[in-house]
Amino acid sequence: MLTHLAIRNFAVASQSDLEFGTGLTVISGETGAGKSLLVDALGFLSGQRADSGIVRHGAERAELHAEFSLDDAAPALRWLRDNELDDSTLGDGRTCQLRRTLRADGGSRAWINGRPATIAQLGELAGHLVEIHGQHEHQALLARGSQLALLDAQAGNGALLADVRAAAQAWRALADEREALAGIGDVGERRDWLRHQLSELEDQALAADAVADLFASHRRHANAAGLIQTCDTALERMRGEDDFGLPQALQALRHDLGRMRAHEPRLGEVDAMLDAAAIQLDEATRLLEQVRDDLDIDPDQLATLESRLGRLHELARKHRVTPEELLDVQTRLSDELDQLDGAGERLQQLDGEIEAAFARWRSAAGTLGTARRKAAKALSSATTALIHELGMGGGVFEVAIEAIEATRPDPQGAERVEFMVSANAGQPPRALRKVASGGELSRISLAIEVAALGHDAVPTMVFDEVDSGIGGAVADIVGRKLRALGASRQVLCVTHLPQVAAKGHAHYRVHKAASEGATESHVTRLDERARAEELARMLGGVEVSKEARAAARKLLATADA
Structure with missing residues (x-):
């Protein structure tokens, strides 16, 4: 509103x-x-x-x-x-x-x-x-789609129309699936191509952890010499094999602090922390020794890793993805191959399902059409009576329903509606959108809305x-x-x-x-007094008489009654 x-x-x-x-x-x-x-x-x-x-x-x-x-x-x-x-x-x-x-x-x-x-x-x-009725191009009731919607609303066809739409959508989904399968072309050739692509991918370890391990191993072997030198140097200092080793420095520090601990009790806490650090240093040394023992300069192993990594990058470029996304490509190709393996059988199934879906739509559309024809007669009769009351004696209003030969389900049903009107007796009904008189068109629109009891959704x-x-x-x-x-x-x-x-x-x-x-x-x-004066002006013209004011008050009293 x-x-x-x-x-x-x-x-x-x-x-x-x-x-x-x-x-x-x-x-x-x-x-x-x-x-x-x-x-x-x-x-x-x-x-x-x-x-x-x-x-x-x-x-x-x-x-x-x-x-x-x-x-x-x-x-x-x-x-x-x-x-x-x-x-x-x-x-x-x-x-x-x-x-x-x-x-x-x-x-x-x-x-x-x-x-x-x-x-x-x-x-x-x-x-x-909002819906505007008058001498304007944009009146909703002139559009055939709005006319059909008004008829359905007046008849309470919402549930029937929903059934028709659902049946049409179900048919459309099946038809799209069949079109997609049929558009593949030579299924056998596509299968062979998919199998070849899958065999290339299945030869590789494409799991996320396997790809991550491959990259890590390649980096480790490619940098083996530098890693070995770094580990050896670190171990020399951590083992204390020279006068400047970490264990010696840590022990000397604890000794110096220990001489002063009697003068400052909190130095005991520092010594405990340094003792824990010594333990951590020992554990770090053992782990570093393990890392060093695992390192080896192996040109053959490096070549093998580079070959595997190169193949992975080659496949990634071929499928236009990153190496980490190759597993998704493999899954997608495998799913498509599974689908194609049953394509022939699915096509036969789809033909039957599409035919059954069309039959369901035709049944739902038939029920809706029956309801529309019944509502059209009632709306035609009621509107004709109203336009007679509105000063167009002899006028006729008809809701013409035209069946359409559907080769595919239409969500709106199996017919189209046209509001037809004859403003004068003896004239054949013409489409509402072709009525020339703006005043007549407004009154006809009013009659339709009153006859339909405002059932369209526009407030x-x-x-x-x-x-x-x-x-x-x-x-x-x-x-x-x-x-x-x-x-x-x-x-x-x-x-x-x-x-x-x-x-x-x-x-x-x-x-x-x-x-x-x-x-x-x-x-x-206008308030009540000003409104009566305005009605008197509309009744009497420029010079408003007592009689016009009295008539205005009577009109208002009659309307309120």
């Missing part, structure tokens, strides 16, 4: 901040005052193509900002989470902010929850939040000039239908008829005023 809309330097409006609630909100104003500015703002926030002409004269850019509550918009919340654009910092994460700037040079930028977004993303998200519906070309009793009926729709959805309606405006739960008035030599549009929320 739309909760807040702010516009800056947009057309003739310099600044407006509007709050919205549930039910029906009406927007009125004199001709040319800019009543449709709010609808246009929502259109641009829904991804409509940027228009530099909409920027207020003298300003660098127009700014639009809308905030929505997501308590009644689960699909929008899912979309935000799927696209990682939900924002837990906004309360409990169940609100959403859309922002767009339109520059005077024609540029445009968009944000979702404060994060940069593409216009396409803005449009996708807005499609889950906010906007009707722009839905009452164009009507008046009297029909206008009163339109108002009542809008108010009824407002019981299940948030409804915004731009109107010039008092009979419609009186039915609103809230009322905004748009008016123009001169300010510092420039004309500006201002939007004001």
Whole structure:
């Protein structure tokens, strides 16, 4: 539900901040005052193509900002989470902010929850939040996909549609697997190649510890001479074979400190530490002797290690990996060979499984199609009756269902839907998207939404000039239908008829005023007294009479009743 809309330097409006609630909100104003500015703002926030002409004269850019509550918009919340654009910092994460700037040079930028977004993303998200009906290209009900979604929602086909989608996805997965196996080509030739590659790898010790030991052994043998010299020199000092050996130095140090220990008791602790160091020195000497005994300059062994290491690097370059990753290559090739060994049998199995999956989809699609045809008759009848009430006597509305010959499962089912309408008796029904009259189109859209009882998932519906070309009793009926729709959805309606405006739960008035030599549009929320005055103006024109005020109060009383 739309909760807040702010516009800056947009057309003739310099600044407006509007709050919205549930039910029906009406927007009125004199001709040319800019009543449709709010609808246009929502259109641009829904991804409509940027228009530099909409920027207020003298300003660098127009700014639009809308905030929505997501308590009644689960699909929008899912979309935000799927696209990682939900924002837990906004309360409990169940609100959403859309922002767009339109520059005077024609540029445009968009944000979702404060994060940069593409216009396409803005449009996708807005499609889950707001639906605009009127004389505009971007009406959702003109798209056949939206028509099918509305029919399914009205019929409660969610579970049936999920079955169809699941069956189509299962078939697609099997078909992809078969395509992958068939695309391998000559399986026998591929097997021979894999076996050759595996034999080369299996001749080597590729385990992680074996590769690490090979590198370590090669380094040790390659540096044997230096290691031997270093160990011999260290052992000479550690064994004390000359006057400057470590044992002699350590013993002399203990002796010197021992003479003074009687004068400083803490020197005893130092002597104990040096004694422990002597023990550690003995253990280090024994270990170093073992290391020295293991060292030997063996040119043959070094050559063998270099040969093994060279082969390992050669295989690594061949497979474009590091030596440590060759074991993963071996595992992957082995798995592929195992798969190919059963490829022929698997292909035969897949043919049967694909056929069975197609049959399951056809069965699920048939059940869904039956439900759709039943719902189409009910929606056609109810909408036809409503458009008669809305001043199009003799008009007919039909939900045409066209079966498609599916060669592969379609996640949407086995039929397509087209909303057809004839606005006048004797005329053949035509596609809703081809209806020329904007006023008729708005009323037909209203009739569809009322007949469907707002079952589509979009929580906010906007009707722009839905009452164009009507008046009297029909206008009163339109108002009542809008108010009824407002019981299940948030409804915004731009109107010039008092009979419609009186039915609103809230009322905004748009008016123009001169300010510092420039004309500006201002939007004001009306209280009960101001609302009655506005209805009287709509009834009586420039000169508002007592009779017009009385009629306005009666309209409001009737609406409340």
